[in-house]
Amino acid sequence: MMQDPERFLRNLFDQAVAVADPMVALPGVLGEKPKGRVLVVGAGKASARMAEALESAWGPCEGLVITRYGYERPCDGIRIASAAHPVPDAAGAAATLEMLALVQGLSAEDTVICLISGGASSLLTVPVPGVTLEELQQVNADLLASGAPISLMNALRKHLCQAKGGQLAAAAYPAKVVSYLISDVPGDEPGMIGSGPTVGEPRDLQSALAALAEYGVQLPEHIVAAAQAHGGVLAPGDARLSTTENILFASPRQSLEAARRVAEEAGCRVEILDDALEGEARDVAAVQADLARKHSADGPLVLLSGGELTVTRRGDGVGGPNAEFALALAVALNGMAGIYAIACDTDGVDGAAEVAGAIIGPDTLAKAEKMDADAQAALAINDAHGFFGRIGAQVVPGPTLTNVNDFRAILITG
CATH class of the missing domain: 3.40.50.10180 (Glycerate kinase, MOFRL-like N-terminal domain)
Known part of the structure; x- marks a missing residue:
């Protein structure tokens, strides 16, 4: 599992969606x-x-x-x-x-x-x-x-x-x-x-x-x-x-529990932070980044959360609350080793874009720098989808045919 953290996180998201399929x-x-x-x-x-x-x-x-x-x-x-x-x-x-x-x-x-x-x-x-x-x-x-x-x-x-x-x-x-x-x-x-x-x-x-x-x-x-x-x-x-x-x-709780079972079967300890989080996406990302740093030596650990975050428009970029959470989390973690995350809307559409969200890891900002993509600038104008599209880190499942709202998982490999 730890050899491919991004695939592991995508599997958690897919399981959360599958259990909510009508x-x-x-x-x-x-x-x-x-x-x-x-x-x-x-x-x-x-x-x-x-x-x-x-x-x-x-x-x-x-x-x-x-x-x-x-x-x-x-x-x-x-x-x-x-x-x-x-x-x-x-x-x-x-x-x-x-x-x-x-x-x-x-x-x-x-x-x-x-x-x-x-x-x-x-x-x-x-x-x-x-x-x-x-x-x-x-x-x-x-x-x-x-x-x-x-x-x-x-x-x-x-x-x-x-x-x-x-x-x-x-x-x-x-x-x-x-x-x-x-x-x-x-x-x-x-x-x-x-x-x-x-x-x-x-x-x-x-x-x-x-x-x-x-x-x-x-x-x-x-x-x-x-x-x-x-x-x-x-x-x-x-x-x-x-x-x-x-x-x-x-419900969101059922989907988080499905993801919990998959993660525990893979040998991870799991904490469900909340299935009903609300608030500004970048603010919640800052809080969860602090939590991830505090647990940086406690892996393998998965922190799960759901709910519905919001974005206050500050610029004319393209980005929904899940992508903005992921971008703000990457900025806050600043390449910290051993921490990966996924943030996606379970309906496959984050904001108004046909994109569910994004996956980040320790190399996200370094990869962006090589591609001349500025994370801070993208965050300032709410252009998270544009940023992740440029570096190839978007999650695009297409219509999932269900909707139990946001799904976030932070993986700490320890």
């Missing part, structure tokens, strides 16, 4: 197909794979799910619509309206199966009356650049959309709604996964705006007024949620 994880919680009419809806980067897994267990079903471009899967009955992520587009808005219409007029004898994974916040989006799609796109872009935690971003998104914050469940009421969820959020809170289309939201619009003001996010007055006039987000105790059940079947 084809592996979903059948065990499905049970038998309900009697009567069954309608399948959903959204997210894993939703098409979830639909494929459901039909493999139950046979062809009626329904519609919305996934990210390039994440489509073959289904016999469920229609797969494609849309943009992380900023919504017209295709997603049209498919969302179609989905809301599809679940209207159901009875208490009908069952709606809702398949939700990370990415649904952008894919399942139709603005409230009085707000244009272009305005909603700008709000999403501003949120992504703000450095605000995903919990606050999603709280605001719910109030600007006609499907989030329990509104999809409300449209289907009084039908029974069973939601199967893949968590990509710290704490695995169902209301935060995909902005909770079948879950109530306790935070009102004004409190969400007040919290986001600390991150420099402000909305035009007419957008605030339109969201208040719509007022569609359900409170947690709303009667229209009484026929809804939310089932979590894949």
Whole structure:
């Protein structure tokens, strides 16, 4: 194992992804197909794979799910619509309206199966009356650049959309709604996964705006007024949620535990630092670099962590939170011997780039210097993907068809 630390780390990431594959994880919680009419809806980067897994267990079903471009899967009955992520587009808005219409007029004898994974916040989006799609796109872009935690971003998104914050469940009421969820959020809170289309939201619009003001996010007055006039987000105790059940079947903790087993089988001691880390990517990297230095003589040791980090945009480079974490970690470690790391998003997309993340080692900065790549300069303008692309250290698995958020592993060979 220690002869090829980078391959070892990539294997940990691959195992973390594999255990969260809906084809592996979903059948065990499905049970038998309900009697009567069954309608399948959903959204997210894993939703098409979830639909494929459901039909493999139950046979062809009626329904519609919305996934990210390039994440489509073959289904016999469920229609797969494609849309943009992380900023919504017209295709997603049209498919969302179609989905809301599809679940209207159901009875208490009908069952709606809702398949939700990370990415649904952008894919399942139709603005409230009085707000244009272009305005909603700008709000999403501003949120992504703000450095605000995903919990606050999603709280605001719910109030600007006609499907989030329990509104999809409300449209289907009084039908029974069973939601199967893949968590990509710290704490695995169902209301935060995909902005909770079948879950109530306790935070009102004004409190969400007040919290986001600390991150420099402000909305035009007419957008605030339109969201208040719509007022569609359900409170947690709303009667229209009484026929809804939310089932979590894949989570960051499960993936970290899978990686732990692989590392321990290879003879490593393993510490799971946290499965729900939040914060600025470069700040978390500094903390973990200090921890790695303190354990530099304790190898072989693997430090695992998950969660969802953020990046406050400072420049015009290309880089998501995982690549920025890896770059900041390499800078902080400054070529320290015996320490390697991988940081990747389990959906295969870090930020807006078709790159999961990157792998670093003691030779990262030396290799960059030979290629005339400046790590500090890249970090200053948030160009981590550009940096790692230049030195050939990117991890590019393609669509993984699941999403349990960030995966980070630091290997100390000792």
